[in-house]
Amino acid sequence: MRELIEYIAKALVDNPDDVAVSEVEGEVTSVIELRVAKSDLGKVIGKEGRTARAMRTLLTAASTKIKKRAVLEIIE
Numbered sequence: 001m002r003e004l005i006e007y008i009a010k011a012l013v014d015n016p017d018d019v020a021v022s023e024v025e026g027e028v029t030s031v032i033e034l035r036v037a038k039s040d041l042g043k044v045i046g047k048e049g050r051t052a053r054a055m056r057t058l059l060t061a062a063s064t065k066i067k068k069r070a071v072l073e074i075i076e
Contacts, residue, residue: 001023001030001032001059001062001063001070002021002022002023002032004058004059004062005021005032005034005055005059005072006019006021008055008058009021009034009036009044009055012040012043012044012051013036013037013040013043013044014037014039014040014043015036015037015039015040018035018036018037018040019034019035019036020034020035020036021033021034021035022035028068028069029068029069029070029071030063030068030069030070030071031070031071031073032059032070032071032072032073033073033075034072034073034074034075035075036074038076041074041076044074045074052072052074055072056072059072
């Protein structure tokens with residue numbers, strides 16, 4: 001899951017070297033934290049949060065296949 005979010009985020013931003021993704025795993029749920037440069041934050045969130053919502057939808061679909069739950073947090 002971490003690799004999926006990292007791949008999508010690096011494709012969206014101007015500074016792909018500043019993309020940092022960490023994963024905190026629990027028994028059932030894993031929390032994926034995404035950090036990007038301040039100047040790229042708007043690109044990751046998108047207009048009215050559409051890009052972030054799409055990333056969360058893809059993450060949910062991918063995590064359902066492995067019978068887990070994943071939550072995406074975009075950290076400033």
